[in-house]
Each structure stands twice: as C-alpha cells, then as structure tokens.
Amino acid sequence: MADGSIGWWVVPVAVLGGALRVSTPFLFVSLGECITERSGRINLGLEGNLVMGAMCAYGTSYLTGSPWLGVLAAGCSGALLGLVHASICGLPRVNDIAVGIALMLFGTGLAFYLGKPLIEPSAPILPAIEFGSWSDIPQVRAALRINVLFLIGVALAPLLVWALATTRWGLILRTAGESADAARAMGYSVNLIRMRATMIGGFLAGIGGSFLSLYYPGSWNEGLSSGQGITAVALVIFARWNPMLCFWASLLFGGAAALGPALQSVGVSQGYYLFNAAPYILTLLIMIVTCSPKRTLVGAPAELSITK
Amino acid sequence: MLDAARTITPTPTPNPSPQGGGERTELVAPLSINIRNAFTDRIGGAAEYVVIPALALAAALIAFGIFVALFGKNPADLYFYMYQGAFGTWFSWQNTLSRAAPLILTALCTALPAQLGLVIIGGEGALLMGALAATSTALVLQGAPPFMVQIAMVLAGMTAGGIWIALSGGLQHYRGVNETISSLLLVYIALAILNQLVEGPMRDPSSLNKPSSREIGAANMIGTIPGMDVHWGLVFGIVAAILSYILIYHTAFGFAARVAGGNVRAAKVVGLGVGRLILIICFLAGAAAGLAGMVEVAAVQGRTNANLAAGYGFTGILVAFLARHNPLAVIPVAVLLGGINASGGLLQRRLGLPDASVLVLQGMIFISVLASETLYGRFRIFRQGGA
Numbered sequence: 001m002a003d004g005s006i007g008w009w010v011v012p013v014a015v016l017g018g019a020l021r022v023s024t025p026f027l028f029v030s031l032g033e034c035i036t037e038r039s040g041r042i043n044l045g046l047e048g049n050l051v052m053g054a055m056c057a058y059g060t061s062y063l064t065g066s067p068w069l070g071v072l073a074a075g076c077s078g079a080l081l082g083l084v085h086a087s088i089c090g091l092p093r094v095n096d097i098a099v100g101i102a103l104m105l106f107g108t109g110l111a112f113y114l115g116k117p118l119i120e121p122s123a124p125i126l127p128a129i130e131f132g133s134w135s136d137i138p139q140v141r142a143a144l145r146i147n148v149l150f151l152i153g154v155a156l157a158p159l160l161v162w163a164l165a166t167t168r169w170g171l172i173l174r175t176a177g178e179s180a181d182a183a184r185a186m187g188y189s190v191n192l193i194r195m196r197a198t199m200i201g202g203f204l205a206g207i208g209g210s211f212l213s214l215y216y217p218g219s220w221n222e223g224l225s226s227g228q229g230i231t232a233v234a235l236v237i238f239a240r241w242n243p244m245l246c247f248w249a250s251l252l253f254g255g256a257a258a259l260g261p262a263l264q265s266v267g268v269s270q271g272y273y274l275f276n277a278a279p280y281i282l283t284l285l286i287m288i289v290t291c292s293p294k295r296t297l298v299g300a301p302a303e304l305s306i307t308k
Numbered sequence: 309m310l311d312a313a314r315t316i317t318p319t320p321t322p323n324p325s326p327q328g329g330g331e332r333t334e335l336v337a338p339l340s341i342n343i344r345n346a347f348t349d350r351i352g353g354a355a356e357y358v359v360i361p362a363l364a365l366a367a368a369l370i371a372f373g374i375f376v377a378l379f380g381k382n383p384a385d386l387y388f389y390m391y392q393g394a395f396g397t398w399f400s401w402q403n404t405l406s407r408a409a410p411l412i413l414t415a416l417c418t419a420l421p422a423q424l425g426l427v428i429i430g431g432e433g434a435l436l437m438g439a440l441a442a443t444s445t446a447l448v449l450q451g452a453p454p455f456m457v458q459i460a461m462v463l464a465g466m467t468a469g470g471i472w473i474a475l476s477g478g479l480q481h482y483r484g485v486n487e488t489i490s491s492l493l494l495v496y497i498a499l500a501i502l503n504q505l506v507e508g509p510m511r512d513p514s515s516l517n518k519p520s521s522r523e524i525g526a527a528n529m530i531g532t533i534p535g536m537d538v539h540w541g542l543v544f545g546i547v548a549a550i551l552s553y554i555l556i557y558h559t560a561f562g563f564a565a566r567v568a569g570g571n572v573r574a575a576k577v578v579g580l581g582v583g584r585l586i587l588i589i590c591f592l593a594g595a596a597a598g599l600a601g602m603v604e605v606a607a608v609q610g611r612t613n614a615n616l617a618a619g620y621g622f623t624g625i626l627v628a629f630l631a632r633h634n635p636l637a638v639i640p641v642a643v644l645l646g647g648i649n650a651s652g653g654l655l656q657r658r659l660g661l662p663d664a665s666v667l668v669l670q671g672m673i674f675i676s677v678l679a680s681e682t683l684y685g686r687f688r689i690f691r692q693g694g695a
Contacts, residue, residue, distance in 0.1 A: 044488065088675065091682035097427055097488055098629060099678050105622060106671025112664030222664075227496045234489045273507065277500030280493045284485075293484035 010139055011262050017143025018258015019251045020150060021216050025050060025225075026250035027153040028208030029232035031160060032078075032201035034243050037236060038164060039197035040177035040190070040303030043085050044100025046205040047229025048107020049078040053209025055115035058220040062123035070123070071149070071210045078206020079199045081107055086195035104229070118220045126215045147215045149207065153247070156204075160243035173197055177301035205229065227280065234283045238290055240299035256282045356684060361630055364680035365644075368673040375668065381659050389658050393651030400650060405538045406608075408639075408646030410435070412545030413600035414624025415631065415638045416552055417473060420593040421487070422633040423556055424586055425569040430476060430491025431597040432621025433498035434469035438598025439605045440502055441468035443612040444510070446524035446605075454527045461528070461602050469598015470591035472498065477590030481583045499617055506613055520613035530606045541603030545642070548596050552635035555592075565589055597621060619667075623649065626674045645670070 029046050036043045053074035061070030085103050089096045129151075132144030164170040176183040176193040183190050212228075213220045235253060239245035260275030373383035394404050417431035442465035449457045472494060480487035503519075510521040530540045556562035568575035568582050575582055604616055627645050631637035652666040 084675070088679045091679060093684070094678055094681050099675070101427075101429055101488075101625060102671060102674035102678055105626070105667065106675055109664050109667025109671045113662050113668050116662040116664070227492070230489065230492050234486075234493065237486070237489075270508075271504065273500045273504040277497050280496040280500075284490060284493050284497070287485045287490065288479060288483050291484040291486075293482060 008266065010266050013137075013139050013143050014262035014265060015255045015258050017139075017145075018262060019255035020143065020146055021254065022257045023250040023254025024147065024150045024153055024211045024215075025208040025228050026232045026235060026253045027150070027157070027247060028211070029205045029229055030235045030239065030246040030250055031153065031156055031243055032204030032208070033233050033236045034201075034239070034241055034246055035160070035173070035204070036082075036194075036198050036201035037304055038177045038241055038301055039173050039194045040180060040301050041086075041089060041096050041194045041198060042100065042233075042304060043082065043103075043198055043201060044097055044230070044233060045081065045085055045103030045107060046100075046201070046233055047225065047227065048104040048111075049081050049202050049205035050209040050212070050229040051111040051225050052077045052081060052107045053206030054213035054224050055111040055118065055209075055220060056206070057210030058123050058213040059115065059118050061125070061214055062118065062121055065124055067124050067126045067214050070214055071126070071207055074206040074210035075203040076206070078202040078204070078209070080202070081206075082199040082202025083195065085202070086191075086198040089198075090191040090195065112222050115220055115222075119222075122219070123214070125218050126211070128215070147211065149211050149215065153250075157243045157247040164243070174301070177303050180303055205232075208232075231279050231283050234287060237300075238283070238286045241301065242299060253279050253282065356687070357632060360680050360683050361632070361677060363683075364676040365630075365673060367680075368669065368676040371672050371676070372669045375672075376659075376661065376665070379661075381661065385659060386655070389654050390648070390651040393654030394647030399537075400647075400654075402537045403650040404643060404647040405536075405542050406646075407649045408642040409539065409541035409545045410600040410604055410620040411624055411627050411642035411646050411649075412549050412638055413541075413596045413603070414621045415627035415642055416548060416624075416635060417469075417593045417597035417621070418625045418628035419631065419633040419635055419638055420552060420556070420589050420596070421473070421477065421586075422628065423562070423565050423569050424589055425572075426477060426480060426586070426590070427488045428473060428476060428491045428590065428593060429488055429625050430473060430494050430621070431593075431600075431624045432617065432619070433491065433495035434472040434594040434597035435601040435604070435621050436495075436498040436502050436616055437472045438465035438469035438601030439609075439612050439616045440498075440505065440601070441465050441598070442602035442605050443521050443524060446528050447510075447522060450525065457524075457528045458530055458606065461524075461606055462599065465598040465602030465605075466595035467598070469601060470593075470595035473594025473597070474587050474591040477586045478583075481586045495621065499614075502612065502616070503614065510612070512611070515613070518613055518615070520611045523611045524605065526610075528606065529610060530603070532607075539603065539607035541600070541607050544599055544603060546639060548599065549635045549639050552592070552596070556635060561585075561588075597624070600624075623670060626670055626677075629674065630677050 029050060033043065033046055056077040057067070057070035057074035060073035061067045064070075081103055085099055088094055088099050126147055126149060128145045128147045130141065130144070131146050132141035135141055135144070164174060172183070172188055172193060175186065176188065176190050180190045183193065209225070212224050217224070231253065232250075235249045236246060239249045256278040259278050260272055263275055264272055369387070373386055376386050377383050393400055395401060414431040414435060417434055418428055421428040442461040445460045445464040446457050449460055473491065476487045476491040476494060479485040479490050506519045506521050511519055512522040532539050533543065556565065564575070564580050565585050567578070568580055568585050572582055600620060601616065604620070605612060609615060623645055627638055627641045630645075631641040648669060649666055652663055655661045655665055656663055
C-alpha cells in the first residue's frame, strides 16, 4: 500500500470522521429537544432554530471577527425563537406541534431574509484540535480533527443526565413533564418551567446551527441545513429522552450522513443522492422498529402530546 | 391531560390516550367544543370562524409592515405593491390563480388527515413523487394520444402521492410512528429519489446546468383554461376541494372519519375500522398533493427537476391551518396565499426585498393564526348566533 493511499479503508475512516464531525448539530439539537420534551412540551421548530443559529453565527463572526461571539449570538437567537414558541404554547388551546411547524417555516424564512448579504463574504470560523497528529495518513488526520463544540457537546450529555436525575432543577423539570398537576400542586408554574426549558432547548439548537456555518461545511447558504433539525427531533424519541443515548444516536446519524461523501471520495458516485438521504431513511427505519402502537414508549414524559 | 385538549382543528385529542378508563373531567370540555365545531363547520362556518382568522391575518400583515419598516422600507409601499402583485391587475390575478392551484391541492393533503386528528406535513414529498410518476408515465407513453397520456399522468401522479402519505398514516396506525415526523422525513427521501433519478436514469443529456428529465412533449401539456392564462390545475384543485368537502361532511364515510378524529375509542366501540379510515383518507390526501405535482409538470415545468421543490407543499400546510381544515375554505385561502406568493416578485423588483420576504410573512401569518386559536369562544357577540 503506497504512502498516503489507504485504498478502501478511506470509507470507514471517512465515516468515522464524519460521525465525529457531522454529528455535532444532531447532538446539540437533540440535547436541546431532550430538555424541552422532558418538561412536557415538544418543539418541532428546532429546524428553524438551527438555520437561524447558523445565519446569526456567521453574521456575527463576520462582523466582529470572533467566531465564539457568533456561537453566543446563535444560541441567543435560538433562545428567542424558543421564547416565541413557549409564549404562544402557553396560551390555552394552542397546539404545540402546529406552533413548531410554524416556527420552522418562520425561522428558516427569517434566516434566508436576513442572511441574504452573507452568502458572499467569508467569516472567521471555529478552531479545531488535532487529535490525529500522531498519524502520517492525511485521511486519519482529517478524521481526527475535532472541533471544540463537539467536545462541549460530549461533556454536556453526561452533565444533563446528572442534572436531570439529581438536581432540584432537574426534578422540577421532570415533574412538569410527568404530571403538570403535581407540579402545580407543588406551587410551580408549569408554563414558566416549560418556557425556560424551551428557551434552553432553543439555545442549544442555535449553537448546533453555528457549527454548520462556522465549522462544517463552514459557510452560509440557503441549502445549509436539509432537515438535520427535524431528524434530531425524531432522534430524541429513538434515544428514549436520555441525553447519553442522544449522544450515541447522534454519532450514528453523523456516520450515516457521512456515508455519501465518503463513498464519493473513493469514486463511488452511483447513488450519491440516495446515500445522502441515509440519515432520513435510518431515522424512519429506527422509528418503525422501536415504536409500538400498543404501549406508550418507555421513558416518554407522560405530558408529551406526541406520545399520548 | 390539558395538552391533549389543546387542539388544532375541529378534532381534539389527536391520539388515543393509552391509559384506559382513567379519563378526567377536563376531557368533557374539548369534546363539547368539538361538537360545536362540527355544527358550525356544517352550516358553512359561523362568523367567528371568519372574523378571528381575518384578524390574525391582519395582525400578521401589520407585524410584517413593522418588520420591513425596520429595514427602511415604507410599509405603505409594501401593502400597495403586495396588492398590485397579487390582485391589482388581470395579469396578477392570473398569476395568483396559477399559484393557488397547487396550493389548494397540497392544502388538502394536510386538511383531510386533520379530520382524523393526524398532523401530516409531508405534502411536498407527495407532490414530488406525483410529479416524478407523472413524468415517467408520459415518457413511457410517448406517441400515444395526448388525452390518454394526460389521464395516465393524473392516475400515476395521484397513486404515487397517495401511497407516499398512506405510508405515513399506516405507520402511525400500525406501528405508532409519529405521522408528523415521518411525513416530513419522507419529503427529504422523496427529494433524494427525485435528484437521483434526474441525475441518473431519467436525465436528459442536454440539460447541463440543472439536471432534468426529458420533456413530456408540448402535445401532452394540459394547457390553459379558455379565455385566461391560468392552467387547468385550478379546475382540478377546485373540483378536488369540493369533492373532499362532500366526502367529509355529506357521506357516511366522512362522518365516520370525523367520529374517529374526535374520539378513537368511541369509533372502535361503534365498530369503525380506524385503520382502514386512516389509510383511505391519507391516500386521498396524498393523491391530492400528487395531482399538484402532476399539474406542475404538465402545465408549468414540462419536465421533472429540482425546481418542483418550490415549497408549495409547505405553504399548503399554512393554507390548511388558516382554513381550519375545511376543504371549501381552502379555496379562498389558497387564492390569498397564492397572491402573497405572486407578489413576491414585485416586492423584490420594486422594494429590493429579498425573495425570502414571502417566507417571513407566511411564517408570521402561521404563528398569528395559531395564536388566535386561543380566542375562540371568548367573544360574546359570536355566542348568540354561533352556538
């Protein structure tokens, strides 16, 4: 095997690298949605947060020169959209699923509107850490070039498991998700709890968007996200509302999403578009296998309208 | 429990409550709302169902005016050009009606399953599959009499779209897969299939910049309604909407569907086959969107390419919600939203607004309409005549 050429090994290496790279938006959106859903409300509009976050991050990074300010701006834009979602859902007789669909359309529309002047210029992007410098093989080095946001996401998942299970905050959140009546009886405002949970969820989804525009693919255009947000929402159901499982599921989905480009890099261009649809097909298949019409899903918050 | 009662449509409690018997008193209230909705929908919608959506629309238009004012544009100019571009001239009316045609059909794709309490948002996918099937049929039948080709295209488009949405409905009923998410995932899968086919087996070698299928041929195009520059798709849409209305409100089948949408357990108790209802309604819904795809191919594009994913499926969701899932109300609402779409070009040229401004306005209308759900039953003036 010639130096620098690793033949078909390129595919698994690229899929691994892709899993580490492409999974970050899935990870942040699914962790955010996990928090929101554990409070008993579903926000289907995180696709809008993702695209809006990507646009805000790119714009802020371009204007200030600091990609980290961009990440912060992305999070704040997501939290704002979450606030809109929560305020409307807090009104009596309003359906949270429909509001999510509306915000998905509104968020993407607004991002395209405001992001029109950002398609041309190039903004400073986020740094990455080289974990592959021990290797001489460029593909391995590329695969192990890991962005800091991914590491933050990795740390966040177990932190959330711990926070949901043991902290006072986590307990209140789960109470609102399991029984709104119980939370009210304890003197908490269910609406306020869910509003905070939706805003935190929106914040994380916005950060997921910043990864798209500031690292991979690393530019802003209107085709940046094609359904990662909605796939991530479905992923939460598959992950049984457990942040650690969200992490593993995100890796799986990232790997699936990297399959098409990986195969193309070794010259397999047949079925490129079908391989690109792999995450969606995978999501659908997983939902078919793991859902059941007979019983409520294990781990589902009892107040969640989607599983009732 | 309260969340289940928060309802979108005339049909509360989207899914059956898994725990049997333990129904709490809260459920009584939404059920009575449901009966009233059914009643008022039947007589064509009481004043409340016109005034509140109209107020929501006005609020969204004002919000959009403020939004463009923030970017230094004059809101008065905005409203003027919107009116000009949508309904100002005979030319813009024709443009509006041509865009309303697919919107009526894609709106039915959301409105029909909503009768059963299903939230289907995958009309775009059914539209793409319908377009793909219609194009393939026309290409296979090259040389056959145009009328036969057109009939075959309609059937192929409707069947493909119907299967696509019936898949979501069937998965929901038989596997418990959330239909909202699955129908949206199927949009992306449909787009991937379309791209794959027009890049590969169906590709016209002469289409360089934008990979497309070969053209279906001028003879096979369905043409325009005599006397105007609006294609026959508008007639297809209006007929489909009227037939849907009759099916839902004036047949035993439609009654069964609305019973099942109101309360699945009650439907099972009286022996309705809920699975069959879901499959048939979802097939019809998808068939409507598939027909929209066929119309876009046979009246506008003449071939299949990525241009077909122009967002009609997504705007159709908004039309359905704004029409409160009433198939007849879908027609005027589709004309209105078609008008907003049509005015986008003029806003771009005269005011220099980005083309996405139409999306922003649609999003604002959608949010405002959903928020207005909370107003129903709060105004006393509607109570005397309405209920």
